[in-house]
Amino acid sequence: xxxxxxDGTLLRGDLTVSARSRAALALAAxxxxxxxxxxxxxxxxxxxxxAAMGYRGLAVCGQGAQLxxxxxxxxxxxxxxxxxxxxxxxxxxERELGRSPLALAVVTAxxxxxxxxxxxxxxxxxxxxxxxxxxAELFAGPVEKVLMRHRELPDELVAATAARxxxxxxxxxxxxxxxxxxxxAGTTKAAGLQRAADRLGFTPSExxxxxxxxxxxxxxxxxxxGVAMGNAHPRLRAVAHEVAPRNDDxxxxxxxxxxxxxxxxxxxxxxAGDGACVGR
Numbered sequence: 001x002x003x004x005x006x007d008g009t010l011l012r013g014d015l016t017v018s019a020r021s022r023a024a025l026a027l028a029a030x031x032x033x034x035x036x037x038x039x040x041x042x043x044x045x046x047x048x049x050x051a052a053m054g055y056r057g058l059a060v061c062g063q064g065a066q067l068x069x070x071x072x073x074x075x076x077x078x079x080x081x082x083x084x085x086x087x088x089x090x091x092x093x094e095r096e097l098g099r100s101p102l103a104l105a106v107v108t109a110x111x112x113x114x115x116x117x118x119x120x121x122x123x124x125x126x127x128x129x130x131x132x133x134x135x136a137e138l139f140a141g142p143v144e145k146v147l148m149r150h151r152e153l154p155d156e157l158v159a160a161t162a163a164r165x166x167x168x169x170x171x172x173x174x175x176x177x178x179x180x181x182x183x184x185a186g187t188t189k190a191a192g193l194q195r196a197a198d199r200l201g202f203t204p205s206e207x208x209x210x211x212x213x214x215x216x217x218x219x220x221x222x223x224x225x226g227v228a229m230g231n232a233h234p235r236l237r238a239v240a241h242e243v244a245p246r247n248d249d250x251x252x253x254x255x256x257x258x259x260x261x262x263x264x265x266x267x268x269x270x271x272a273g274d275g276a277c278v279g280r
Contacts, residue, residue: 001207002028003060003193003219004252006039006049007176008212009229012248017053024253024260031260036060036196038189038209038219040175042113042144043068043075058200062144063173063183063215064192066110067199077195078110078144079184081170086146086182087139089166093148096161102148104135109142121149146182155180159214173215174233181215190218208259210244210252211236227255 002025004010012018025035038060039046046061050070058076059068065079083106094102105117116130118138125131132138150158159180163172171183189211197203209216209223212232220226220239228240229251237243244251 001197001202002033002035002256003038003207003209003223004035005189005211005213005216005219006037006041006046008231008247009210009216010037010247010252011049015049017049018250018253020250021253022053024250024256028256028260033260034200034202036193038064038193040173040181040189040215042066042107042110044111044113045115047073058196060189060192060196062107062113062192063171063175063181063187064189064218065144065184065187067192067195075110079187080109080142081144081146081182081184083139083143083146085166085169086143087135089162089170089182090146090148092165093158093162096165097150097153097158099152100150102150102158104138105129105147106138106143107145107147109144113144115147117147121147144184148180148182149178175213175215188218189216190222193219193222208255210255212247227251 010017010021036058040063041061043061043066050059056071059070061068066075067077068075090102103121105115105121108114108116114130116132116138117125118132155174155178159172159174162180162182166172168185170185171187173181175181204222205224207223208225209219210227211219212229214233214235216236217239226240227242227244228236229244230246244255
């Protein structure tokens, strides 16, 4: 199993998958491997990227809260977020941090999964995003995650404070520079990938995983072999077996080519499937 994050990992900075990466994934498939996307994006947001790749089968979406069948365009599982608990965690975090208020957004419940934000959250909001007038409107309906950012304090401090306050009631992760996510309790990419593994019958020792941000730490530590991108956050580099080139330099492809290209006599390289992904 080849498990890849999307943004900052398989996707280049222009949000495309390069011809070289496509060819490397095809090489892995020809050798008997299977590709699984494991992304923080909700299913509705990653759908166009999966379609553009011709991706089939299961994808782990929403930081592990969702299992999405790309072949049938059907959401199989979606873990709900208790928005009142999340709202309480956000407000208590804000009070403890002090200084300026947190800038907030939410992702609405499936199947819509639309990002709705308050003024101040985004410098350049996308046309498809919704805008809420106040916090009451932001939390008026079911949501799947809360996004928060602080313009003055480090992401690590915001995330650690929210995680301590939330305890076991929510999960907190750092998925993008400047953005902290509050998620349903127990939600991680590893938990989502484990549910996919239970359905499909693969194991951690059979999995190589690629990522770039702290939300990928559970993914890389679950997998038998973890690869951080050259543009990865230091926390992810610290748990990876290997650091590949940057996403814009086709780092995923570089590693897959090494693992799955047919071995030539005398090149000293271990063929894929013969100990290429060993356990920790």
